[in-house]
Amino acid sequence: MRTEDLIGCLASDLRPVRRLPSPAAQTAIWLAGAVVAIGAIVLAEGLRPDLMQRLTLPQEGLQWLGAVATGATAALAAAMLARADRSARWALLPLPFALAWLATLGLGCLADMARMGEDALAPRLSGGCIQFIIFLGVPLGAGLLLLLRHAGPVRPGPVLALAGLASAALCSAGLSLFHHLDASLEVLLSHGLAIGAVALLGRVFGRGLLLRTPVAP
């Protein structure tokens, strides 16, 4: 088909479309949904009795804020990258928050060592934490991908990975509100493994949720 004829076909088939919300608005919509879903589970499980006391500790407070900020900025970065004309550098936005989060967990490991001795470094995994983050993170990530399905023909790879990171990081923050692990290393390993699993699942299976790239006949 000649290109001029293709243009004629596209113009004659034109239907009005509803303009998508801005990336910031899309992020806000998804964050609101995620907060409601995670909040409902947190309330059903009941807040940790020592929550306020723990969150006022600088290391634990920063750790929680780091997880929330990583999730929120990863969602914003995914929404930005889903638009063709936005810079690829948006992918770096969650990096400082993720590093800060990791740093607070690393500091927590050191504090645990001072408190508990070598026992703090025994590698342990919490099956409950991993299950929670995966089972809630996957549907939340799928929701974000459906909201950003226009990323398919533009930048599918980074958007898939960032959507997984966003949902898993928020689930991790939500989990910390009702479930306490004694050792930071256990948090690091369990949450890290679960977040990696959600990001990987998004990367492998999320492509089908995005729009397919059209190819000229």
Place this chain on the structure above:
Amino acid sequence: MAGTEGEWEAWMAAAQGGDARAYDRLLRACLPFLRAVVRRRIRDTAEAEDAVQDALLTIHQLRASYEPPRPIRPWMAAIADRRAIDRLRRHGRRQGRETPIDEFGETLAAPAANVAEERLDQARLRAAVAELPQAQRTALALAKLEDLSLAEASARSGMSVGALKVATHRAVKALRRRLGGAGE
């Protein structure tokens, strides 16, 4: 057609609302721009035009994601560039899987692949020889296939040397004609 400042953006905003004329005008106006973007990556004219068509289809598919009044050229350029990269990747994968046979003439890269063709040629040759008159067939068999001298062939067949020469010549000519070679 370069379009005045903001004209393309206004046309796309109108197209999002369903204005087909504005959309047609926009796509025709942006065509040279899309071609220029794609040509930066793809030199082959036909392949580049396919990438331009992919870009037009993507622009159509994603028109709801354009946010007026943001400049539309970077949006279109990024889409066209992506489609050009996709075409190059597909082309690269295709080249990795295929061996261009033009460069090898009648011979395929894998020796085993020639066996079938050789068998086919042999079968055609046998069929063509079988259709020759008896005298020509005998002359051809002795003089050309068994490589006997004319005297030996004459002694074996009982044909005169002159008759053998004529029969062999006619047989070769008939085979050339039948197998598609140029006649003498």
